[in-house]
Amino acid sequence: MTHNKNGASSMTFLTRGILLASVLALAACTNPDRFDSAGAGTGGAGGVGGIGAPGSASDPRSPAYFQQTIGDRVLFQVDQSSITPEYQTVLNGQAEWLMTNSDYVAIVEGHADEQGTREYNLALGARRANAVQEYLISRGVAPSRLRVISYGKERPIELCSVESCYSQNRRAVTIISAGLSS
Amino acid sequence: MTRLLTLLAALLVFALPATAQNGPLRIEITEGVIEPLPFANPAFVAENAAATELAQNIARVVSDDLIGTGLFREIPPSAFISQITSFNSPVQFADWRAINAQALISGAVSVGSDGSVAVKFRLYDVFAGQELGEGLQFNGTQAGWRRMAHKVADAVYSRITGEGGYFDSRVVYVAETGPKDDRRKRLAIMDYDGANVQYLTDSNSIVLAPRFSPTGDRILYTSYESGFPRIYVMDVASVGRRALPTQDGTMSFAPRFAPDGNTVVYSLTTGGNTDIYRMDVSSGNASRLTSTPSIETAPSFSPDGSRIVFESDRSGTQQLYIMGANGGEPQRISFGQGRYGTPVWSPRGDLIAFTKQSKGRFHIGVMRTDGSEERLLTASFLDEGPTWSPNGRVIMFTRETQGEAGAASLYSVDISGRNLKQIRTEGGASDPAWSPLQR
Numbered sequence: 137m138t139h140n141k142n143g144a145s146s147m148t149f150l151t152r153g154i155l156l157a158s159v160l161a162l163a164a165c166t167n168p169d170r171f172d173s174a175g176a177g178t179g180g181a182g183g184v185g186g187i188g189a190p191g192s193a194s195d196p197r198s199p200a201y202f203q204q205t206i207g208d209r210v211l212f213q214v215d216q217s218s219i220t221p222e223y224q225t226v227l228n229g230q231a232e233w234l235m236t237n238s239d240y241v242a243i244v245e246g247h248a249d250e251q252g253t254r255e256y257n258l259a260l261g262a263r264r265a266n267a268v269q270e271y272l273i274s275r276g277v278a279p280s281r282l283r284v285i286s287y288g289k290e291r292p293i294e295l296c297s298v299e300s301c302y303s304q305n306r307r308a309v310t311i312i313s314a315g316l317s318s
Numbered sequence: 319m320t321r322l323l324t325l326l327a328a329l330l331v332f333a334l335p336a337t338a339q340n341g342p343l344r345i346e347i348t349e350g351v352i353e354p355l356p357f358a359n360p361a362f363v364a365e366n367a368a369a370t371e372l373a374q375n376i377a378r379v380v381s382d383d384l385i386g387t388g389l390f391r392e393i394p395p396s397a398f399i400s401q402i403t404s405f406n407s408p409v410q411f412a413d414w415r416a417i418n419a420q421a422l423i424s425g426a427v428s429v430g431s432d433g434s435v436a437v438k439f440r441l442y443d444v445f446a447g448q449e450l451g452e453g454l455q456f457n458g459t460q461a462g463w464r465r466m467a468h469k470v471a472d473a474v475y476s477r478i479t480g481e482g483g484y485f486d487s488r489v490v491y492v493a494e495t496g497p498k499d500d501r502r503k504r505l506a507i508m509d510y511d512g513a514n515v516q517y518l519t520d521s522n523s524i525v526l527a528p529r530f531s532p533t534g535d536r537i538l539y540t541s542y543e544s545g546f547p548r549i550y551v552m553d554v555a556s557v558g559r560r561a562l563p564t565q566d567g568t569m570s571f572a573p574r575f576a577p578d579g580n581t582v583v584y585s586l587t588t589g590g591n592t593d594i595y596r597m598d599v600s601s602g603n604a605s606r607l608t609s610t611p612s613i614e615t616a617p618s619f620s621p622d623g624s625r626i627v628f629e630s631d632r633s634g635t636q637q638l639y640i641m642g643a644n645g646g647e648p649q650r651i652s653f654g655q656g657r658y659g660t661p662v663w664s665p666r667g668d669l670i671a672f673t674k675q676s677k678g679r680f681h682i683g684v685m686r687t688d689g690s691e692e693r694l695l696t697a698s699f700l701d702e703g704p705t706w707s708p709n710g711r712v713i714m715f716t717r718e719t720q721g722e723a724g725a726a727s728l729y730s731v732d733i734s735g736r737n738l739k740q741i742r743t744e745g746g747a748s749d750p751a752w753s754p755l756q757r
Binding site: 296 | 569
């Protein structure tokens with residue numbers, strides 16, 4: 137399914153180059169190395185670069201902008217699913233973007249760190265994804281444009297077994313995709 | 319002197335149950351074994367040339383099964399005074415007593431003209447100078463030789479411990495490859511000792527927590543095949559599978575069969591809230607068993623089907639609860655320090671195995687069904703997901719190592735906390751589920 141692939145590949149991408157500005161952000165990014173070699177600020181598809189180029193991270197209407205400038209994720213405290221004020225700001229931006237760019241739909245992926253049993257973490261990830269979904273709905277995003285999924289502890293982005301990694305893995309990531317499909 | 323001590327220790331342990339129907343040759347598993355019981359297992363007699371290799375292999379697997387329990391110790395053949403050259407010749411008990419073999423196994427293997435295999439064995443109580451139980455014969459195919467060996471070992475184990483065996487059983491698990499941030503998972507099934515691995519799914523989608531039906535003919539598991547976590551039921555023989563019915567926009571996981579083999583309990587998440595449901599597999603009719611804003615998951619039936627143990631964080635942290643098979647007000651049974659999850663009811667009905675998280679460590683433990691007599695059997699960075707051997711005496715579980723190179727593998731441990739060991743698998747492995755004894 138496309139949902140699944142987009143989710144997995146964009147996560148890989150983010151670990152490598154969250155600050156890279158690349159129009160490839162949500163294009164078929166099966167090989168994360170491409171983003172490193174693309175270099176910051178250089179144009180991607182079609183060699184089109186520059187400020188405000190359609191589809192680039194500097195284009196406020198692009199998914200790349202959503203991902204990198206607004207911020208596509210919310211981090212959570214241990215075993216919690218409440219959204220702190222810092223991330224409410226991020227979600228306000230996400231909601232605004234979604235309201236402006238009504239062609240897109242979003243899937244919110246919930247994740248947990250590895251310090252928990254597998255099935256509980258699936259449920260916990262679902263709680264987190266749902267908290268984000270509810271917040272976005274409360275800011276006016278149509279429920280029909282949002283779906284949630286939990287990966288529990290199955291898809292960590294940081295690999296060490298200490299809090300600095302765990303805190304990055306306890307996350308809910310909003311993945312944007314074109315709404316016409318699915 | 320050493321021999322005397324050994325004998326004394328053995329007598330202490332084996333003489334305890336005065337009610338034992340089998341005389342002094344007996345191991346009481348729950349008491350813990352001070353000294354493994356020494357046994358001799360001379361090479362099985364090959365009754366025709368075609369059986370030579372099989373006879374050796376079968377005897378080897380029988381010994382490995384017994385040694386692997388930690389309850390038995392094999393006397394090396396180099397110590398033997400006499401040999402067994404014919405299945406029916408009288409046993410020279412004095413020769414076996416002299417090397418302190420408490421138990422003696424003799425066996426014979428023949429291959430028929432049609433390729434079928436017959437395995438015979440006898441078990442002797444050497445110090446009593448008599449057979450323990452009657453000689454038995456198993457018939458099978460050459461491809462199934464391991465199963466025949468396991469059946470012999472099960473009979474030996476069963477006669478000496480008074481418990482059911484567990485060697486002729488299988489384990490379904492999740493085989494893992496790849497780095498931690500790109501882990502590939504697929505379902506696999508193997509013999510309890512890691513032999514005869516067969517992969518049941520490809521690694522294109524995440525699969526989690528398979529569980530056997532009560533007869534071992536089907537497997538329930540969770541897969542992301544559809545893009546979302548969903549429960550599937552697979553027929554082991556044909557490897558055919560189908561998804562259980564579900565509603566769009568929900569996630570379902572943590573399935574487990576009831577003893578009737580038709581009812582399934584599982585978790586369903588909707589609107590971020592996870593509760594426990596039950597479904598009649600043949601009709602697809604589902605009903606809700608819990609209804610709270612907290613997380614309810616990991617349900618497991620009692621062997622009589624009357625109750626369900628599960629975990630819930632309704633108190634603020636994960637704890638274990640028991641409710642009736644149709645729901646109702648649950649009773650909390652875990653009250654120790656830390657968090658308790660993944661409860662699994664023992665096939666004997668007497669204990670509940672669980673995962674405990676406390677002070678940054680994970681443990682596999684057991685408690686009585688009223689929550690009393692909690693015992694932690696293991697401790698590590700991450701142990702989780704216990705499954706019971708068919709006789710309720712051994713627990714297999716997942717152990718994951720920490721750090722960037724962290725990987726999962728399968729371990730087993732006795733309910734006494736002894737005999738912790740890793741199960742050999744090709745690559746990483748997690749989420750084991752032990753089958754019932756095969757028929």
